[in-house]
Amino acid sequence: MDDPSVESRAVDVFEMRLADIGTVDVAQLVALSVSVRWPHRAEDWRLMLSLGRGVVALDEIGRICGSAMWFPYADSFAAVGMVITSPRLQALGTGHWLMTRVIAACGERSLRLNATHAAYRLYRSLDFKREKTLYQCQGRANGAAAAAVDRSDVRQLSERDLSLLIEADAHAYGAARAELITALFRQSTGTGLLRSGRLAAFALCRRFGRGHVIGPVVAASDADAIAVVAPHVAAHARQFLRIDTHSEGDAFRAFIASAGLALYDTVTTMSLRRGVNDPGPRAADTPMSYAVVSQAFG
Template sequence: MPDETQRLVDSFSLSARPITPEAIPKLHELSVGVGWMHRTEDWATALRLGEGIYLTDEIGRPFGSAMWFPVAPDLARLGMVITTPRLQERGAGRWMMEQILARTGSRDLALHATHAAYRLYVALGFQTGPRVWQHQGVVTAAPSPDPRVRPMRPEDHGAVRALDARAYGAERRDALMLFLEQSTGTVIEEGGRVTGYALCRRFGRGHVVGPVVAATPEDGVALAAPHVAAHRGRFLRMDTARTDGPFVEMLRACGLPAHDTVTSMWRGRPRPVDPGAQIFALANQALG
């Protein structure tokens, strides 16, 4: 029986290896090569939440990567997918993704597709959803503070998890607990009940604000505002599926224009979400 972890591409052979902490320096080298801003610490965070494979040639040079993140027994997300242009042209990207799909079992799947990988995911049976816009830049201004917003406290975490599950369509407990550990947070509390939250943590070239979950666009702006103000003059990023309205207007006014897009995709059944708890900014593109 042929070894499914090896493939001959042109005149050299590729091996699929499990991603381990020891592989992170090579993966960081790979992501820098395709223009990603991820630090080695960001790769380490991904590995705490999921598993995956990376492709190397005979002398150990990295050529591709892919990970999957279990969210629930019946749901997983795919991410951290990188293939060099040379491999995309020769089918190695599909070979790598088929190995990842074999590991996810019968779970429903979701991901964010780059322009380069979009056609591959369509061929693998994924359906197309809305685009996500990557807003980033050096903060030049900050929206006015909203008196309803206060700093998040540890005793808010239970309410935040429940709110996030309503917005996300599943309880991503492990990922959210890790983000809470790494982040500063804000909440809106009305009538003794938490109705929105936002997190901000170190990522890439600076910081990222997300998730931001709120009942209305105005609440999303209010929750993000303290984090934007705290990083005036520094690099900040937010990823959002919003294309207009108060939240996007705030991003543009604060010096965070749209930089790039990815496409939301899924395979299986889409998750129902609560319109009273909307995601205005993602945690990141790999985990949604």
Template sequence: MSESVSESMQLESFQLSAIDIADADLAMLHALSISVTWPHRAEDWQFMLDSGRGIAAVDEIGRVVGSAMWFPEEDNFATIGMVITSPRLQMHGAAHWLMDHALRDLQGYRLGLNATRPAERLYRSLGFRDEGLVYQHQGEVQTAPPAPALEAGEVLRPVTPEDHKALIALDKQAFRAGRRVLMNRLFPLSTGMVLERNGKIVAFSLCRPFGRGHVVGPLIAANDRDAVMVLRPHVVALQGRFLRLDTRQKNAPFSDYLLSCGIPLFDTVTTMALGCSWTTNQQAGAPLTYGLVAQTLG
């Protein structure tokens, strides 16, 4: 982190200082996200801290009152997330100050993020442009409707360590940047399913504990049918339990399947990009990200 991390900011009666987020108290970071009703557990925060870098804003007595993280991936691409300011500091410029640190550290990167409604104006003022919506489905799984039947040459099975290389490559096609390190962090935390067609993996899903229950993501497939195929085993396993999936699919067989499982639409966020076209203009038939790892990570 550059020396600029030690910069301070006078915000009305508050004197804020920026520290490396790796040095921030985990319990205080967790309390910060709780203050804005985000569902992250302390374990989810630790996963983010292990996967990226960032800053925390602290006040005069050392309380964490803001955060911003960024996650550089391969191919000169990074996502930005966990941009939080405590309720008492919102609307006073603290989030802009936090983003200034992130953008300074990420010069030369192509950037993507998923913006909550209150943050959209800030990101647009920094040059980010809208690319679409993410639909946050969540709730207690009520039922597991059948998926399409397997066809000749198809196999649906659990992920094995021997699959990891192929899954990383398929995720790169969908995400449009490599994220090998992140994927290798996810594998030991997740249960997974793959769909093979004539011996080739064409779709997969990972499911791990997160927030109030579990989240499915990434879920990578080239079409709704294949996406439902690799989703259903997780739905079966988690009936009666809380499940979340963030998707860019709307009014499609995949989103209809989520609704039929009793996983309603809860909220939306806006995907934005700077210096690239992150999620638009993808080739027809190419694999898509049907389920995000997290809104912060894409």
């Protein structure tokens, strides 16, 4: 894309300019996310930088005052995330400026993001429409809950399963994310259920933030989703564990709660030009998304 550093704007008493997110130090990005109490480590930022694009707003002395990223999974679709504005500038239009640049850079792509309560009005003003609620559940894992789950058909995934995992994720998410899933797989522990040569369910678990996060989780039923998640709960008993899910009031959510992952917060999944990547109605035995990769990746 064109060099965004040629664009500048006066915000309150600050003269800021936009720059490509790949040109700044990761430590500055970590400091930005810490300023809004997001748990991202340097390693988490590096993963996102390797898979996405983005812009940052810099003040006169090079301090990062805001960021926004997008992950172009297809020519017709991208996920938007890591839209952060320094607390001192949150009411001064910086977020709108960054998002306008992201939308322009993404062209005619359909966009999806997860909006915090603070950013919801911003996205509505940009014509994003509400889809559903995403529930952030976290806490110290209760291994006893996992011990009660039948995991006899669950096995650890290996490199030979990667193509099946990519295919299952594409069907569940509505867009192929081969590069993302491959990168996640190589830093995660994966569990899966295979039936008749097809990956009926899977869950990945990796280091993230304060501990570990489970996601994505893809399954055709609550029972299968619970079966592939339970080994990760057991493996991280008494450790900090997180999962972000759209599931509401079902057996899967009940299991998550019993596993010690209490509801911590909610965000709103929203979309612009919705429909391009919407998988639509599914047959009863078709895998669906039970947990997202992260709020940024979707």
